[in-house]
Structure formats: C-alpha cells, structure tokens
Amino acid sequence: MAVETFGKAPTFDEDDEDNMPIVFKRSSASRQNQLDSEAKQRLNKLSGRQGSDVCSANGQTSNAQNRTTSLPKTSPMKSSQVGTQKASNSSIQASLVKSPGTTLKVSDSTDSQSRHLVKAAVKEENDRHPTNESSDSEDDKPLSFRLKGKSNPPGKGLVPTVLKNKVEKSSADSDDEIPLSSKFHMKSSSRVSGGNQHGFDEKKPLISKVHQNGLISGDKLQKPGVISSKRPLPNADSHLPQFSSKKPKLSDSSTPLGSKLVSVKAKQEVDDNDDHIPISQRMKKVAVSANKSLSSKKTVSKVVSSSMKKTFKKSKKPVKKSKYVKSTKLLPSSGDGQKKWTSLVHNGVIFPPPYQTHGVKMIYKGKLVDLTPEQEEVATMFAVMKDTDYMQKPRFKENFWNDWRKLLGKNHVIQNLDDCDFTPIYDWYQTEKEKKKQMTTEEKKALKEEKMKQEEKYMWAILDGVKEKVGNFRVEPPGLFRGRGEHPKMGKLKRRIHPSDITINIGKDAPIPECPIPGERWKEVRHDNTVTWLAFWNDPINPKEFKYVFLAASSSLKGQSDKEKYEKARKLKDYIKNIRNAYTKDFTSKDPTRRQIAVATYLIDKLALRAGNEKDDDEADTVGCCTLKVENVKAVPPNLLEFNFLGKDSIKYENTVEVELPVFKAITQFQSGKSGTDDLFDKLDTSKLNAHLKDLMPGLTAKVFRTYNASITLDDMLNRGTKDGDVAEKIVIYQHANKEVAIICNHQRTVSKSHGAQMSRLNEKISELRDILKELKIDLDRAKKGKPPLKDADGKQKRNLTPEVLEKKISQTNAKIEKIERDMQTKEDLKTVALGTSKINYLDPRITVAWCKRHEVPIEKIFNKSLLAKFAWAMDVDPDFRF
DNA sequence: TTTGCGACTTGATAACATAGGC
DNA sequence: GCCTATGTTATCAAGTCGCAAA
Numbered sequence: 014m015a016v017e018t019f020g021k022a023p024t025f026d027e028d029d030e031d032n033m034p035i036v037f038k039r040s041s042a043s044r045q046n047q048l049d050s051e052a053k054q055r056l057n058k059l060s061g062r063q064g065s066d067v068c069s070a071n072g073q074t075s076n077a078q079n080r081t082t083s084l085p086k087t088s089p090m091k092s093s094q095v096g097t098q099k100a101s102n103s104s105i106q107a108s109l110v111k112s113p114g115t116t117l118k119v120s121d122s123t124d125s126q127s128r129h130l131v132k133a134a135v136k137e138e139n140d141r142h143p144t145n146e147s148s149d150s151e152d153d154k155p156l157s158f159r160l161k162g163k164s165n166p167p168g169k170g171l172v173p174t175v176l177k178n179k180v181e182k183s184s185a186d187s188d189d190e191i192p193l194s195s196k197f198h199m200k201s202s203s204r205v206s207g208g209n210q211h212g213f214d215e216k217k218p219l220i221s222k223v224h225q226n227g228l229i230s231g232d233k234l235q236k237p238g239v240i241s242s243k244r245p246l247p248n249a250d251s252h253l254p255q256f257s258s259k260k261p262k263l264s265d266s267s268t269p270l271g272s273k274l275v276s277v278k279a280k281q282e283v284d285d286n287d288d289h290i291p292i293s294q295r296m297k298k299v300a301v302s303a304n305k306s307l308s309s310k311k312t313v314s315k316v317v318s319s320s321m322k323k324t325f326k327k328s329k330k331p332v333k334k335s336k337y338v339k340s341t342k343l344l345p346s347s348g349d350g351q352k353k354w355t356s357l358v359h360n361g362v363i364f365p366p367p368y369q370t371h372g373v374k375m376i377y378k379g380k381l382v383d384l385t386p387e388q389e390e391v392a393t394m395f396a397v398m399k400d401t402d403y404m405q406k407p408r409f410k411e412n413f414w415n416d417w418r419k420l421l422g423k424n425h426v427i428q429n430l431d432d433c434d435f436t437p438i439y440d441w442y443q444t445e446k447e448k449k450k451q452m453t454t455e456e457k458k459a460l461k462e463e464k465m466k467q468e469e470k471y472m473w474a475i476l477d478g479v480k481e482k483v484g485n486f487r488v489e490p491p492g493l494f495r496g497r498g499e500h501p502k503m504g505k506l507k508r509r510i511h512p513s514d515i516t517i518n519i520g521k522d523a524p525i526p527e528c529p530i531p532g533e534r535w536k537e538v539r540h541d542n543t544v545t546w547l548a549f550w551n552d553p554i555n556p557k558e559f560k561y562v563f564l565a566a567s568s569s570l571k572g573q574s575d576k577e578k579y580e581k582a583r584k585l586k587d588y589i590k591n592i593r594n595a596y597t598k599d600f601t602s603k604d605p606t607r608r609q610i611a612v613a614t615y616l617i618d619k620l621a622l623r624a625g626n627e628k629d630d631d632e633a634d635t636v637g638c639c640t641l642k643v644e645n646v647k648a649v650p651p652n653l654l655e656f657n658f659l660g661k662d663s664i665k666y667e668n669t670v671e672v673e674l675p676v677f678k679a680i681t682q683f684q685s686g687k688s689g690t691d692d693l694f695d696k697l698d699t700s701k702l703n704a705h706l707k708d709l710m711p712g713l714t715a716k717v718f719r720t721y722n723a724s725i726t727l728d729d730m731l732n733r734g735t736k737d738g739d740v741a742e743k744i745v746i747y748q749h750a751n752k753e754v755a756i757i758c759n760h761q762r763t764v765s766k767s768h769g770a771q772m773s774r775l776n777e778k779i780s781e782l783r784d785i786l787k788e789l790k791i792d793l794d795r796a797k798k799g800k801p802p803l804k805d806a807d808g809k810q811k812r813n814l815t816p817e818v819l820e821k822k823i824s825q826t827n828a829k830i831e832k833i834e835r836d837m838q839t840k841e842d843l844k845t846v847a848l849g850t851s852k853i854n855y856l857d858p859r860i861t862v863a864w865c866k867r868h869e870v871p872i873e874k875i876f877n878k879s880l881l882a883k884f885a886w887a888m889d890v891d892p893d894f895r896f
Numbered sequence: 897t898t899t900g901c902g903a904c905t906t907g908a909t910a911a912c913a914t915a916g917g918c
Numbered sequence: 919g920c921c922t923a924t925g926t927t928a929t930c931a932a933g934t935c936g937c938a939a940a
C-alpha cells in the first residue's frame with residue numbers, strides 16, 4: 014500500500030508536548046434519518062490532549078472513521094526545493110502557451126451567431142483599455158520565499174491556550190505588501206497579447222494585498238472603473254476597517270475590541286508549527302514516516318504525467334476559424350464593485366417552450382373534469398410529483414391547492430384537493446416517459462442535435478473579446494416550488510417567466526439581444542460593467558430575490574474570483590495562530606459580547622460551521638453558528654458539547670465534540686436563564702462577527718475558515734499520507750483526504766437505493782472468487798505432484814496447467830479479491846459522504862494539481878472534464894506548491 | 897442599528913451520458 | 919450489442935456578505 018493507513022491507532026509524539034495534537038473529529042453527520050448508526054456514534058473531540066478515543070454520549074466508542082491521530086509538525090517548504098520550481102513550471106507552461114499575439118482568438122465555432130458576436134466584440138474591443146497587463150500567479154513564488162523572514166520557534170503548542178513564543182513579523186516584511194506585479198515582473202506577459210496562460214493581472218492586488226497596516230499597495234495600478242448606474246463604486250479598500258465608511262459595529266461596544274485586536278494581524282508566524290494546520294488535522298496523528306520528505310525533490314517534480322500532458326496539449330490546441338477562443342485564462346482582476354469587464358456581448362436567454370396541452374382529463378369525485386390549458390398545466394405539475402416525498406407533506410399540498418385554486422376560480426367544480434384524482438395525468442406522463450425511453454439512438458441523437466442547434470447561440474458570450482461559456486442561459490421553466498426541508502413555501506406555483514420579467518446586462522456597444530418571443534420585449538437593458546450577470550429576473554416565489562444568469566464556472570471571470578478566494582484562505586494561514594490566540598484569551602473575557610464572539614469564532618474555526626445569517630419566517634428553519642439556538646447545543650459535563658441542528662439545505666448536523674473547559678463554561682453561561690428556542694449567541698449576528706474578523710485580517714469573513722480548513726486538511730493529508738505505490742493506491746489516498754474534508758464540512762448525500770444490492774453482489778463475487786481460489790490451490794498441489802486437476806462442477810475434466818500458470822492464476826484471483834474488498838470498503842465509507850462539493854468549492858485545485866505532478870498521478874483521475882475546465886487557472890502550478 | 901437589496905457562492909439532487917459487464 | 923451501474927452535468931434552492939437606506 015502506498016500509504017499509511019489513516020485509520021491506524023494514534024501515535025503521539027510524547028516528547029513534544031507542545032505539538033500534541035488537538036483532537037478534532039467531525040462525525041459524518043446525518044441527513045435527517047439517513048445517517049448510518051455508525052456515523053451517528055462518532056465522537057469528536059476538539060481539544061483533547063490524549064490520543065484515545067472518547068466515549069460518545071451514548072457510551073459507544075468512536076469507530077475507525079473517528080480514529081484519533083496526531084500530526085507531526087509541518088515544515089515550511091525547503092529552500093532547496095525552490096530551485097526546481099521554475100524549471101519544472103516553465104516546462105509545463107511552455108506546453109500551455111497558446112494563441113499569442115491577439116486579443117481576439119480563434120474558435121472552433123463559426124456559426125453565424127458567433128460571427129455576429131465577434132463583430133460586436135471587435136467593436137467593443139476597440140474601446141478597451143489597450144494596456145491590459147498581466148503577470149504570473151503567486152504560485153510561482155515558493156512558499157519558503159513567501160514566508161521569508163518569518164521564523165517560528167519549534168515546539169510550539171497547537172491549542173491556542175498553549176500558544177507561546179509569538180514571533181513578530183513586520184507587515185512590511187510580508188511579500189503580500191508588495192504588489193504582485195513587482196514580485197513577478199520577470200514572468201509577466203500580457204493577457205491582451207495572449208501569452209499568459211493564467212491571464213491574471215497580478216498587478217491587481219488580491220484583497221488582502223491591497224492594504225495591510227494601512228499601506229497602500231498596488232491598487233492604484235488598477236484602471237478606473239466605469240461608473241455604475243446603480244450605486245457609487247465602493248472604495249476598493251472598503252473592506253478594510255480603516256477605510257470603511259461604516260464603523261465596524263463591534264468597535265462601538267463598550268470594550269474597544271477593534272483596537273486591541275487589530276494588533277493581532279501584524280504578528281505573522283512561520284509555519285514551523287501546526288497553527289496553519291486545521292485543528293482536525295493537528296489532532297490526527299498520522300504516523301508519518303519515511304515519506305516525511307514527500308514534498309522534497311523527487312525526480313517527478315519535473316515530470317508532468319503523460320495524461321496531464323495530454324490535457325494540456327488539448328487546451329493548447331488552437332481552434333479553428335473564429336477570432337476568439339473559449340478562454341482558459343483569467344481576466345485582469347477587479348476589486349469589489351469595480352469594473353468587471355470592458356466589453357460584453359451575448360445573445361440573451363432562451364425560454365422554455367410554451368405549454369402544450371395533452372388533453373388528458375383528471376377525475377374529481379369520480380367524474381372527468383375539463384380544465385383550461387393553464388389549469389391543466391399546473392395540475393400536471395402536481396400529478397407528476399406523485400412519487401416524491403413532497404406528496405406526504407401537507408404544506409406542499411396546501412400551498413399547491415391555494416395557488417391552483419386561484420387559477421380554477423371560485424366557482425369551479427373542483428372545490429377541494431382531497432377529492433381530486435390525478436392518476437390519468439400521471440399515467441399519461443409515465444407513458445410519455447416510456448415513449449421517450451424507447452426512442453432509438455438515432456432519434457435521440459437527432460432530438461439532441463435539434464436542441465443544440467436552438468441553444469447554440471445562447472451558450473456563449475464574448476467577454477473582453479474572449480469567448481466564454483454561459484452558465485445557465487435557460488430561463489427556469491414554470492413548476493411547483495421544491496423548497497428543501499420544511500420550507501413554508503413548498504408547493505407554490507413558480508409561474509412562467511416572460512421576457513418582460515428579464516433585465517439584460519450587456520456592453521454598451523453590443524447589439525441588444527433580440528427578444529426570442531415575438532411581440533414581447535425585455536423588461537430592461539443595462540450596461541453595468543461592475544457586475545458579472547448577463548441577465549436576471551425576480552424569483553417568482555420570493556419576488557424580493559433574483560435569479561441571475563452568469564458565465565459558466567470555467568470562465569475567466571469565475572476562475573479569477575475562485576483564485577482570489579483561495580489566496581485569501583491561504584493568507585489566513587499567516588494569521589491563524591494569532592487569531593486562535595486572541596479568541597482563546599477572550600473565552601474568559603468579562604465582556605459577554607466579546608466572549609460570544611470568541612466562542613463563535615472558535616466553533617467556526619474548529620467545526621467549520623457556517624456563519625448563520627438571520628432568516629425570514631418564510632424560509633426553512635435552519636441555523637448556522639450565529640443563529641444557533643440553546644436547544645441545538647447540549648453541554649455534557651465535564652466538557653462535551655453535543656450539536657444537533659439543521660444546517661443549510663436542512664441537512665442535519667449531529668456532532669459531539671470535546672472542547673476546552675473555558676469554551677464549555679462559556680456555552681453553559683450563554684445558555685443559562687434561556688429557553689431552548691432562544692438564541693445561544695444573543696449578542697451576535699454575522700455582520701458583527703465578520704466586522705470583528707476583518708479587524709483580525711483584511712477581508713476575513715466566517716466562510717474563509719471553511720475554505721482554509723478544507724484546503725489545509727487536504728494539503729496536509731496528501732503530503733503526510735502519500736507513499737510510493739501505484740496510481741490506484743494514490744487515488745485511494747486522495748479520496749481518503751477528500752472524504753475527511755467532506756466530513757469536516759458536513760457534505761452529505763443520500764444513500765443510493767441500490768447500495769444494499771450492490772454490496773451483496775460484491776460479496777457474492779468475493780465468495781465465488783474464494784471458491785475458485787480453493788480449487789486453484791488444490792489443482793496446484795496436484796500439479797506439483799504430477800497429478801491431473803480435479804473435474805469441474807459440471808464433471809468435466811479441466812485443462813492440465815503447469816504449477817507456474819496455476820500460481821499466476823492464484824495471485825491474479827487474490828488481487829481481484831483485494832480490489833473488490835477495497836472497492837467495497839470505499840463504497841461503504843462514502844455512502845453518506847459527498848466528495849464533489851468540497852472538490853468544487855473548498856479545495857484549492859493547486860494542491861491537487863501539484864500533488865498529481867509530484868506523484869505522477871494523471872490529473873484527470875481526480876478532476877473530471879468540468880473540473881479541469883473550471884480549474885484551468887491552476888494547471889500550471891509548481892509541483893512544490895503547498896497551500 | 898436595523899433592514900433590505902443586490903450579487904454572488906455553495907449545495908444536494910435530478911436528469912442525463914457513458915463505460916463496462918454480460 | 920444491450921443493459922445497467924456509475925459518473926457527469928444541469929438545475930435551482932439556499933446560503934454568505936457588502937452596502938445603502940431607513
């Protein structure tokens with residue numbers, strides 16, 4: 014096996030007490046009733062200093078998934094690694110360079126729509142700022158260099174309470190103060206010229222690079238934005254307290270939190286301690302061994318896997334005819350509220366086809382009923398949901414009935430829902446579905462092509478001369494609202510959206526998209542380049558809210574903000590020690606607000622809880638950290654906290670954690686004198702919390718902790734866990750790390766209906782193989798004695814095989830059994846865990862790409878086509894990249 | 897200080913496509 | 919070559935968070 018088994022018994026480094034891990038284990042919390050009992054029993058510890066599993070509230074010990082492991086210290090990247098980076102990176106880059114010279118690039122698509130778009134784009138392009146600069150990503154900067162000047166004393170504690178030896182790092186030393194443009198001038202290449210794979214304008218500093226300790230950075234390099242019609246452009250630095258027009262709320266409180274805590278940010282620590290490692294990881298002592306030097310130079314560090322090369326080659330391939338390409342590059346950065354684009358051309362949105370009546374009559378009180386097409390359409394929406402869980406929900410039926418009734422009118426023959434029989438419509442729908450299924454491959458293909466033809470022109474936009482995919486160009490069709498959990502509005506009619514509902518956003522000089530429905534017109538056309546949406550309409554269920562049409566995840570615009578997100582999370586690494594220090598100190602603060610902020614931040618950091626905005630009464634009753642109710646947390650002496658609440662999407666969060674005593678005490682204090690439904694953090698909301706976090710680190714918000722902890726967990730587990738072995742074994746390591754992150758983030762999925770059947774089938778297969786194995790062994794014995802093999806089950810004489818051949822067969826069969834057993838284990842482990850969400854949203858793709866490069870794992874074994882496109886910006890990362 | 901608006905990101909799952917077993 | 923398990927993509931709901939107005 015290529016790896017240490019993560020599930021092994023913990024081994025702590027007893028000698029290095031300060032590095033003793035904090036125990037942090039997230040249970041695979043369950044969806045309402047779907048959690049397997051195993052996961053339910055998982056016990057999580059937050060601050061234990063012992064490696065043993067702790068009994069959960071129900072008295073059971075945690076299982077293998079909850080194993081406690083501790084981690085040794087991570088080391089900053091060795092300076093000796095630095096040298097290899099450029100070379101290997103540049104060779105990769107070389108393979109990635111494409112379409113130099115022009116802004117408008119070649120595309121593989123040349124339909125007339127596209128030509129039309131290009132024309133407009135060219136016109137728009139002429140207005141563009143001609144000197145768009147770009148430079149290479151900070152990835153090129155080795156971590157060791159980025160942390161230059163930072164030192165960290167060895168043997169530092171992991172738990173904030175035991176933190177010591179603060180090493181002050183002048184903010185001026187931080188290379189984050191330096192405009193990226195100057196840091197990477199040697200590699201800069203203009204996006205306009207098409208020479209930069211990234212396409213980032215690194216001169217536009219990342220949010221955290223804009224100001225630190227009040228220093229002006231490269232922000233001034235940014236081109237002036239176009240004035241928004243909506244509201245004045247916010248100051249690019251408005252996220253920083255000192256420039257904010259709004260005073261951070263907490264600074265108003267009796268205790269001057271802000272001033273005291275701001276000093277925290279100036280202290281930056283080197284990562285020779287574990288503070289940048291998520292608590293979850295620090296607590297897991299992976300028995301790291303020989304592969305400690307994983308990140309050190311192996312010859313592979315210069316090697317790109319063949320498949321990876323293939324991928325790169327593909328993206329490099331110039332596309333035909335068109336003057337633009339589907340971009341894999343990133344746009345010049347734009348700050349919040351700043352100009353996001355200069356030219357934008359697109360064809361608007363496509364509408365669902367008008368309703369076609371089927372004429373199937375439903376039954377009311379045993380009699381067939383005539384419905385108008387409008388009434389029939391809504392009745393059909395309801396009828397086809399017969400097999401869903403919504404039909405068991407009275408609220409769903411009530412809401413549907415209220416809306417449908419309005420369409421029926423007061424005097425309609427149908428007077429109540431209970432006497433309605435929608436079966437004829439349901440049966441008709443099933444027949445239609447069956448017909449569709451029965452279509453020949455050719456018919457299906459033709460249908461698909463027809464659809465593609467109709468949609469082609471809406472699929473693409475040209476943003477600053479680059480052809481980009483549009484994400485959701487289809488207007489949502491009418492239907493019944495499928496709110497999650499106990500959403501008060503479930504079942505309501507989501508009415509049809511018309512062009513007159515839609516506001517289009519497009520470049521000033523671009524042709525206004527033709528309204529696809531004759532005789533109708535758009536609600537409004539705007540030319541707002543401070544936003545990225547192409548169109549929006551008001552959500553018919555909640556008219557105060559909007560539905561937007563954005564570019565696809567693979568677009569430069571999204572890639573740009575994705576990268577900024579991860580850079581911000583990476584920056585937290587430099588601050589995390591002091592942040593943890595600060596909140597630990599405040600666990601015992603006399604100021605209750607301060608105490609609540611400290612404990613909330615702790616929970617967000619350690620449990621990856623979401624911020625928890627306030628919700629309206631017309632939304633499902635779910636909570637996040639700031640909105641936790643007293644009843645959601647049970648304090649079990651001496652220091653256990655049992656969390657039980659519905660989080661986003663009404664996914665159940667169940668987790669028992671062991672916390673530091675001051676946290677436990679604080680929680681019991683917050684609970685005292687309150688009823689179960691009262692707010693646990695009554696002096697807190699997300700804006701107060703985030704205002705406070707911004708005092709600690711520019712741009713820091715609650716959600717950054719999730720990204721940070723997810724990515725650092727992956728980075729750490731991969732680097733500690735990967736050993737030599739074949740690709741399949743390495744992929745198992747990756748999945749394991751991915752799974753840990755998914756568990757930390759509570760990303761769940763429903764157990765597939767066929768899970769049980771699949772497992773039994775695999776079990777059967779294993780026993781078949783074992784029988785075969787037995788026979789082979791007998792035959793081998795006989796062959797060795799020169800005897801012929803026994804007859805098979807049908808009584809036929811088997812072929813005479815040499816002992817060598819039989820031995821080979823035995824080993825092949827053993828390998829097959831092992832593989833199935835491994836697959837079964839993985840399947841069982843992952844049956845309630847969704848790996849995709851963290852991969853898409855929380856794991857810095859550069860960690861994955863760099864790891865693949867280091868370990869010769871083809872990147873497409875980890876990222877599918879969509880992810881490869883989404884993370885194009887991360888593909889040329891240096892193999893030595895660490896989060 | 898609170899509320900609401902606006903613009904995004906994050907999320908589970910339904911629908912669809914495809915690979916691989918028979 | 920068919921069928922189905924599995925993987926991928928589309929869908930749209932539900933979060934976060936900044937900002938401005940009340």
